[in-house]
Amino acid sequence: MVRVYVGLQQTDLHCISAAEAFRNALDQTDLVQLRRYRLLDFVTRSADPLAAVTSYLTGAFDLVNPNKETVSIDTLPDCNLDSDRATFVVEVLNQLPAFRSVDVASLRVATDIDSVSSGLVWVITVWRENRTDAQLQRDIETQYVVSRSGTSGLLVNPLFETYRIDQL
Amino acid sequence: MATPRLAVIQFPGSNCEYETQRAAAFYGFQANIVRWNALKVDLTAYDAYILPGGFSYQDRVRSGAIAAKLPIMQVVSEAASEGKLVLGICNGCQVLAEAGLVTEMAMAPNTRYDKPVGFICNWQYVQIQNPIQSPFTQYFSETDIMPIPVNHGEGRFVFSETARSELSRAAVLRYVSYSGDRSDSFPVNPNGSTDGIAGLSSPSGTVFAMMPHPERAAFLKQVPTSLSGVWGDRRRQATAGSKEVNGPWEKLFVGMLDHTRARN
Numbered sequence: 001m002v003r004v005y006v007g008l009q010q011t012d013l014h015c016i017s018a019a020e021a022f023r024n025a026l027d028q029t030d031l032v033q034l035r036r037y038r039l040l041d042f043v044t045r046s047a048d049p050l051a052a053v054t055s056y057l058t059g060a061f062d063l064v065n066p067n068k069e070t071v072s073i074d075t076l077p078d079c080n081l082d083s084d085r086a087t088f089v090v091e092v093l094n095q096l097p098a099f100r101s102v103d104v105a106s107l108r109v110a111t112d113i114d115s116v117s118s119g120l121v122w123v124i125t126v127w128r129e130n131r132t133d134a135q136l137q138r139d140i141e142t143q144y145v146v147s148r149s150g151t152s153g154l155l156v157n158p159l160f161e162t163y164r165i166d167q168l
Numbered sequence: 169m170a171t172p173r174l175a176v177i178q179f180p181g182s183n184c185e186y187e188t189q190r191a192a193a194f195y196g197f198q199a200n201i202v203r204w205n206a207l208k209v210d211l212t213a214y215d216a217y218i219l220p221g222g223f224s225y226q227d228r229v230r231s232g233a234i235a236a237k238l239p240i241m242q243v244v245s246e247a248a249s250e251g252k253l254v255l256g257i258c259n260g261c262q263v264l265a266e267a268g269l270v271t272e273m274a275m276a277p278n279t280r281y282d283k284p285v286g287f288i289c290n291w292q293y294v295q296i297q298n299p300i301q302s303p304f305t306q307y308f309s310e311t312d313i314m315p316i317p318v319n320h321g322e323g324r325f326v327f328s329e330t331a332r333s334e335l336s337r338a339a340v341l342r343y344v345s346y347s348g349d350r351s352d353s354f355p356v357n358p359n360g361s362t363d364g365i366a367g368l369s370s371p372s373g374t375v376f377a378m379m380p381h382p383e384r385a386a387f388l389k390q391v392p393t394s395l396s397g398v399w400g401d402r403r404r405q406a407t408a409g410s411k412e413v414n415g416p417w418e419k420l421f422v423g424m425l426d427h428t429r430a431r432n
């Protein structure tokens with residue numbers, strides 16, 4: 001599988017609004033940075049999957065618009081891992097498989113790509129503030145990720161989305 | 169007796185506030201459009217609240233997710249706890265769901281046969297189960313077949329197991345055919361919503377969240393002349409010269425008004 005992170009070259013309005021909501025409405029004073037990427041996971045029958053995906057992305061614009069989007073293959077871009085901060089990657093998927101799969105047959109360029117699944121990734125960087133990794137993980141999950149009410153969480157609605165949180 | 173005051177809350181991106189205000193005012197409220205950042209002292213002076221349709225914050229992150237976190241929703245929540253009526257229409261329904269003010273539910277993207285279907289825009293029919301459970305639906309009967317337009321991309325109700333088991337205590341709007349037949353499949357159910365639900369009340373009955381637009385069926389002239397059933401017939405008679413004005417969803421606004429008056 002080849003994982004592709006698709007980000008916006010310029011302003012990401014989702015990030016702006018989410019960050020404003022965290023800082024102003026939800027009083028999250030520890031937020032350093034919030035980034036968002038579309039996630040595309042390619043499965044290809046090619047002997048060189050990386051070359052196949054790169055060739056597809058440079059030759060067709062069905063899934064990525066090079067005029068406004070950036071692409072990073074297999075590597076999460078721009079990760080600043082200073083010791084006074086902690087960075088978490090939150091992968092969000094819709095519970096229904098049909099929402100995660102891209103119709104490969106509709107891709108205009110003939111390819112040896114078998115399947116493409118899509119999702120979303122949020123990258124949250126917070127000040128560490130003397131918290132252990134376990135405390136940070138709990139705080140990220142309850143205060144940033146899982147939305148159950150108007151007073152905490154935002155990024156995932158657990159009633160129709162699944163999520164996974166990993167610390168970098 | 170003072171005229172009850174109703175606030176139609178305008179978020180950045182709301183686009184149905186004016187017709188919502190107009191419908192509420194026509195049926196007896198002193199209805200004002202109130203911005204999302206109004207002072208608490210001004211907000212609490214109102215007797216009832218409507219969160220109208222639209223695309224608050226451009227549906228960023230998820231529909232209604234950003235608006236649900238705003239300080240104004242704490243005011244709305246407190247008002248609902250005091251027994252004041254809160255109605256959420258379409259995007260307002262999504263905001264109420266994200267804020268957790270109805271029950272444990274979410275508004276997920278529309279589906280048709282479990283596949284994404286995108287944005288829908290059509291007239292549907294609904295019936296109300298347990299209408300006496302909520303002031304919003306108190307004047308409807310369970311046999312009423314009510315036409316109403318829908319206009320949304322994320323209108324599929326999903327519930328936690330606990331919330332779903334408690335639905336019998338709520339007033340519930342369900343999609344039906346023009347003849348009142350229930351079906352959980354398209355075309356009767358336009359968006360894959362659980363149990364064909366189009367709206368429901370909180371357990372207390374004072375908060376009501378619905379995806380279809382009652383303000384777009386508040387006046388008879390809004391009903392298409394091509395519609396089947398009683399309301400289509402009335403509309404066709406109106407074009408022939410009858411003076412009838414009030415539309416199918418008069419009862420919702422009057423129910424709100426009467427409850428608010430009695431409470432005051």
